[in-house]
Amino acid sequence: MDFPEEYKYTEDHEWVSLEGDIVTVGITDFAQDQLGDVVFVELPEVGDELQSGKPFGVVESVKAVSDVYAPVSGEVIEVNEVLPDDPETINQSPYDDGWMLKVRVVDPAVVENLMTATDYQTFVEG
Amino acid sequence: MQKTPLNSVHRSAGARLVEFGGWEMPVQYAGVIAEHLAVRQHAGLFDVSHMGEVEVVGAQAEAFLQYATINDVGALADGQVQYTALCYAHGGIVDDLTLYRFSAEHFLLCVNAANIEKDHQWLQTLLEKSSFSELQLTDRSAEYAQLALQGPHAARILQTLTHCDLTTIKTYWFRQARVADIDLIVSRTGYTGEDGFELYLPADAAESLWHRLMTAGRDDGLVPVGLGARDTLRLEKAYALYGHELSAEILPLEARLGWVTKLNKGDFVGRDALVKAKQDGVTRVLIGLKLTEAGVPRERYPVLCAGRQVGYVTSGTMSPSLRQGIALALVESDAASAESFEVIIRQRHVAAQKVKLPFV
Known part of the structure; x- marks a missing residue:
């Protein structure tokens, strides 16, 4: 199981990477492993406003439907166009090619309050 | 939660275990899609020991089952398997099952895990309320393990472990045979739509057979398969699953089971309701x-x-x-x-x- 040091993490199993006021968001290696084969991804549209803690999309595996929650508030500026056609990219590369969206965050400081890789690893491994 | 004799084997194989019908079962090993495709293209091994086995023995076994089930038990020869169902008097479904005829006086019913007690109870009640006598109903579920070996390479793999000529066992027939030094029931049936076998064996021999089969199938692409792929495989073939397509509120005629509902075979439980439904149209x-x-x-x-x-x-x-x-x-x-x-x-x-x- 992979927990890249440079990312921040949420209790809902999303990872966040901050550059300036833009965050990239995806689901963690742990989340994709728990879900199993991802077969469908529903993403917001560019321009949508996300509210921290509210669902912004859906990831479906063969067996289950899971909401994905916004780790921060802000405007969606880009979504990963690869995912609708190749949802399994999330399983293959959750932290790189399987990224879900980029958001112009309202308050970049909130990212600092999210879990570190070590905290998140403790969180999921108990 | 009940465990099959292979629980620790699944754990060491890295399976994800979930609760299903009161049992702790492997839902997947490598992944549902990979397992599904392996069964379609090569072969897969399933632990289906959660399934129930109810034995019916006695002089009137055939007559009783003809009355209790909707398919025509009279059409079966020794060594033949039949897909059928138990219905309530109102025509709703108690359970769907496969029925094994050893002889006119000895049958084995393979029933859904979640329905074992209900079915056994239902059959017992039918027996007590009817005029059938000298009949023994026994729940043998705890004694049996069941493995399903499914896929185009299934026969080739199984043949390496037995002297029984598998080409002589046709689809929906079974044989008592020795496989990997274990006496078991080899049934050419399954729930995947592929060629394959369901093997009924003593629970304490399950681990040995599992390993022998996995080894025998290594070069033929055999993989362990969980309940996740079991479900996608059966759904692609439109096989009904109790609790989904079938229930006490659904008639067999509504659930595409008209082909197993033999309204002209004589009296059986649910017949009147099903004849009426057929006349009126579902x-x-x-x-x-x-x-x-x-x-x-x-x-x-x-x-x-x-x-x-x-x-x-x-x-x-x-x-x-x-x-x-x-x-x-x-x-x-x-x-x-x-x-x-x-x-x-x-x-x-x-x-x-x-x-x-x-x-x-």
């Missing part, structure tokens, strides 16, 4: 839907025709073979002749087309 019928847009139909999602709800999805999934959403749906008979439907997925109307079954 109000609902099971159809196959394929989504023509992206999405995954799931159980209980509403199904619309011409803007009006006409039914619901009984089972749905992303078909690993077709890479498309597929569903079985129970819809009003009047709507069943239509070609275009919609499935509501999270408030979204997703277009679906009726397709001939099976899907694959």
